[in-house]
Amino acid sequence: MTDLVLANATLVDGRRVDVFINDGLIESVDAADATGATTPSEQHNLGGALLLPAFAEPHAHLDKALSGDRITNRTGDLMGAIDAWMGALPSITITDMIERANTALDMYIGNGVTAIRTHSDIGEGIGLRSVEALTEVRDTNRADVDIEICGLIMYPLAGTAGSYNRRLLTEAIDLGLDLVGGVPALDPDPAANIATTLDAAEEASLPVDLHIDETIDPDVLTLEVLARQVIDRGFPNPITASHCVSLGMQTPARQREVAMLVAEAGISVIANPQTNLFLQGWGVEAATPRGLTAIEALHEAGVTVAGGGDNVQDPFNLVGRADPLETASLLVSAGHLSPIEALAAVSSEARRVMGLSTTIETGNPADLVAVTAPSTQAAIASGGTARRTYKAGRLTGSSEQSVRRFRG
Numbered sequence: 001m002t003d004l005v006l007a008n009a010t011l012v013d014g015r016r017v018d019v020f021i022n023d024g025l026i027e028s029v030d031a032a033d034a035t036g037a038t039t040p041s042e043q044h045n046l047g048g049a050l051l052l053p054a055f056a057e058p059h060a061h062l063d064k065a066l067s068g069d070r071i072t073n074r075t076g077d078l079m080g081a082i083d084a085w086m087g088a089l090p091s092i093t094i095t096d097m098i099e100r101a102n103t104a105l106d107m108y109i110g111n112g113v114t115a116i117r118t119h120s121d122i123g124e125g126i127g128l129r130s131v132e133a134l135t136e137v138r139d140t141n142r143a144d145v146d147i148e149i150c151g152l153i154m155y156p157l158a159g160t161a162g163s164y165n166r167r168l169l170t171e172a173i174d175l176g177l178d179l180v181g182g183v184p185a186l187d188p189d190p191a192a193n194i195a196t197t198l199d200a201a202e203e204a205s206l207p208v209d210l211h212i213d214e215t216i217d218p219d220v221l222t223l224e225v226l227a228r229q230v231i232d233r234g235f236p237n238p239i240t241a242s243h244c245v246s247l248g249m250q251t252p253a254r255q256r257e258v259a260m261l262v263a264e265a266g267i268s269v270i271a272n273p274q275t276n277l278f279l280q281g282w283g284v285e286a287a288t289p290r291g292l293t294a295i296e297a298l299h300e301a302g303v304t305v306a307g308g309g310d311n312v313q314d315p316f317n318l319v320g321r322a323d324p325l326e327t328a329s330l331l332v333s334a335g336h337l338s339p340i341e342a343l344a345a346v347s348s349e350a351r352r353v354m355g356l357s358t359t360i361e362t363g364n365p366a367d368l369v370a371v372t373a374p375s376t377q378a379a380i381a382s383g384g385t386a387r388r389t390y391k392a393g394r395l396t397g398s399s400e401q402s403v404r405r406f407r408g
Contacts, residue, residue, distance in 0.1 A: 002022050002040040003041050004042045005020050006051065008045050008046050009032075010048050010049065010051065011051060016032040016048065018030050019368070022393075024366055025364065026360065026363065029361065029362065044395075049372045050372075050373050050375070051368055051369075051371075053348055053351055053367065053368065054368050054390070055369055056117075056347070057322075058240075058350045060108075061119050061316070062097075063121060065101060065314060067085075067100060067314045067315070068317075069313070071084050071314065071315045077279055077282040078280075081315040094133045097133035098133045101137045104322055105137070106397075107323075109144055110397040111325070111389075113322075113324065113389070114367040115146040115147075115350075115356055116148070117148040117178075117209065118149055119150045120134045120149050120152055120172075122151050122169060123165050124165075127168065128175065131177065135175060143394075143396075146354075149176070149178050150180070152181050152182060153165055153169050153197070155188070156187050157184075162193075169200055173206070177204075179207045181211065182197050184210060185211075185212060185213050194222070194229055198229060202235065206237060207240070208235075209239070209240040210226065212241040213243060213244050213246040214245055214279070214280075215280070216280050216289045216291060218246055220246050223247055224258050226239075227264070230265040241267050243293065245276055245293055247297075252297070256300070256301065259294065260301050263303050268305070271306070271335065273331055274317050276292055279317075292335055295336075305345060305349060307324070307342065307345035323383070325346070325371075325380055325383060327345075329383070332380060339375075339376045339380050340376050343379065347369075365392060366393035367390065369389050371386075372385055373385050
């Protein structure tokens with residue numbers, strides 16, 4: 001017996017279908033109202049709602065989420081946010097991080113998200129508190145959302161000066177990191193930082209996701225260093241470069257040159273329009289840069305580019321609704337993507353970066369989101385669009401309910 005039928009759904013290509021779900025997987029996708037022999041235990045009539053592979057959030061900071069009301073970024077820019085966060089660390093407990101992260105999860109799930117990659121600070125001032133908090137959040141919410149934890153290792157990382165951070169990284173891997181990350185462009189030796197990170201990830205057989213070039217300074221181009229190291233050593237694991245803002249400040253020819261290297265290295269890129277639009281360009285009084293990576297050049301080179309929401313109401317981004325459709329809207333407005341491309345960036349492409357299924361097809365996990373909208377463009381344009389979230393064929397959240405998330 002089929003567990004659930006999502007009836008009268010509209011796919012992105014315009015087909016009206018009924019989706020049959022059994023044991024958490026898509027059993028079949030049939031024309032709507034087609035006569036079938038299967039009797040479902042439960043049926044949800046979606047009324048023509050747009051049905052998509054569930055949204056994924058490929059770049060989050062759950063340890064920082066919803067802290068902006070008590071931590072002030074006095075300069076507005078990236079270093080102001082880092083200084084504010086570091087200054088607040090003595091007052092931030094594991095319990096505090098867990099509570100805020102769970103609140104943010106309710107927001108994400110209600111907005112259609114079933115998978116999140118969150119970065120977790122590791123280093124002086126915070127030690128392993130963030131990893132301990134987020135591993136508990138990950139493990140206690142497995143039924144509702146897949147959470148990947150990427151260790152955001154502080155700098156320096158190489159040499160004698162980096163010994164403490166390297167030791168913490170080893171301990172964090174033992175605690176259960178899913179990926180290894182860091183911020184090499186802020187390290188005194190970016191190339192050594194990248195090499196050390198790749199060494200640790202390869203030894204632990206883990207993927208990598210690095211914060212790369214979160215700056216509008218065109219003289220900083222760590223992305224090229226990363227790509228060349230990955231190519232030269234034949235790094236075997238999946239690798240992601242998040243932000244890559246300074247690539248957007250290069251000449252078109254230089255953008256294409258670096259984008260081809262990124263494609264050759266097999267590096268995926270995550271653009272984070274909300275945070276980068278907020279943090280970049282302070283003090284530039286005329287022709288303020290948009291603070292986005294070179295999406296068009298990366299697409300032309302064949303690089304997978306996903307859209308991330310990044311920070312949610314913290315010193316790095318004072319606003320944010322934990323809503324991929326908000327990210328998609330900014331990718332249209334600031335990144336000049338088409339609505340279909342922007343929606344893919346937060347759905348199928350974000351899922352691709354995380355190694356998840358990207359289509360609504362027989363045999364794939366029934367991780368889906370139904371958006372009450374007549375078209376892709378309408379879904380993005382209407383920020384408050386009603387939606388239902390399904391994880392493994394189970395309704396886990398709904399923006400139509402006063403309680404967004406169902407924990408049963």
